[in-house]
Amino acid sequence: MVNYNGSRDSDELKSYGGLGHMVEYRKAVDEGNANTLMHAQFDLIKRQRKEIFEESKYREENKKATRFSTRLLIASIIISIVSLIVSIISLYK
Helix, strand or coil, X not given: XXXXXXXXXXXXXXXXXXXXXXXXXXXXXXXHHXXXXXXXXXXXXXXXXXXXXXXXXXXXXXXXXXXXXXHHHHHHXXXXXXXXXXXXXXXXX
16 A cells, blocks of 8 residues: 555554654654554545535435425326316216
8 A cells, every 4th residue: 555655654553662762763653653643534534525425415316306206196196186086077977
């Protein structure tokens, strides 16, 4: 996997190993870990935004389909009522 720095490092956080007593080394490792965490959080937020957008798009399409189905149902009820009235009228003629 290619990192944001262009290297092929893993996205795992690095430990201090046996060099935890060296302040400069600890600082560099902490900065690298913070950078890795920020990139992971950014990717997560980007993915969540995409999912929210796709979900809202799906809901909008679903609303349109529901409205169409409702209109079709009302039209079919009106047609069936008119057919019933015509058949009742034709019985008594």
